[in-house]
Amino acid sequence: MTEVELDELDHKIIELLAKDARESNRQIAAALGVTEGTTRTRIKRLQNERLIQFTVVTDLRAAGAPNLVMMGIHADPGRLPFLATELSRVEEINCVIVLLGRFNLLAMGLFTSIEQVNRVIRTRVLPLHGVRSVETSISVENFKYDARMARITPPVRPRGRGKAEPAEPEIVHKSSGRDKRRKSK
């Protein structure tokens, strides 16, 4: 497996940007004792390789103090790529993982009411062809969550906009997307 190669400077830049992405290149450069040009190049590279992404994070309480809901989905193995893509399109679902072992798919979302959980599962998850069952569990307390880490994926676009609609066989290889990117270096 090819590793992503990041040096000390990259990690320091990531650390600063994780605290405040609004810091200017000049401020970062000054803090790390490098030139503004170096900072700009490094950030651009990290972005281009999809190793960092800038996002607006809203406060949990301002978002209505939602609870994390985990949906363990048992599904037809042959339809997993299709189902993973379909689930990613559901706005209320924040995370979709193709899982080996416990379930076929693990979907997670932040919800403010049980009714909303039920509606999403009844109307968006269970009707999908290939879904056999959904095991739901609800988080009652969060002890740790590192919001600075995620999987940076290309945005899933709504259906019918050209190339964004992946043909089923194509996504079978999607898991190797990251490796492809690494090899290209």
Add this chain to the structure above:
Amino acid sequence: MATRGIHATNTIGTLMKIRKGTAPAEELDAVDNSILEILRSDGRATNQDIAEKLSLSAATVSARIRRMEESKLMRVVAVADFAAHGYNILIAVGVKVFGRDASEVARELAKLPEVFSVHLMNGSHDLELLVGLREFSEISVFLRDHVARIPGVFELTPGIAADIVKFEFNVAPL
């Protein structure tokens, strides 16, 4: 207008916030929301760029962003990919606890650096963990030597991520 609408339909959320006594005091207006919209697509757009797009002054944009950040309504941050931290393997582990308070076990698990989320659950397992590891061989070492040794850990059900198709929470305690 938009804020008003959200409030009317979000009474429960508001009540919860009041109960916890830490509701953000400030509200967002239309200008704030337009700024946020630009920041969502480009978090590092300069104040000048944003100002030009919205026909405002750069000073106004800067003040608005500072106000939103200081009142903890939002923050613009960089999110790094698991791979940037050297984590090539992600596992989701369900933990059953026996003979000990699950919260205590959760606190101990939260101390492990590989564990990046710990939730106390209502469902098939008492706790759910998301864990980042560097390589395949670390899975058994981690589960056997680090997790299984914590008193109260009774049963572990791990699942290995074959593909992470979506991962965008964009919400965190600020």
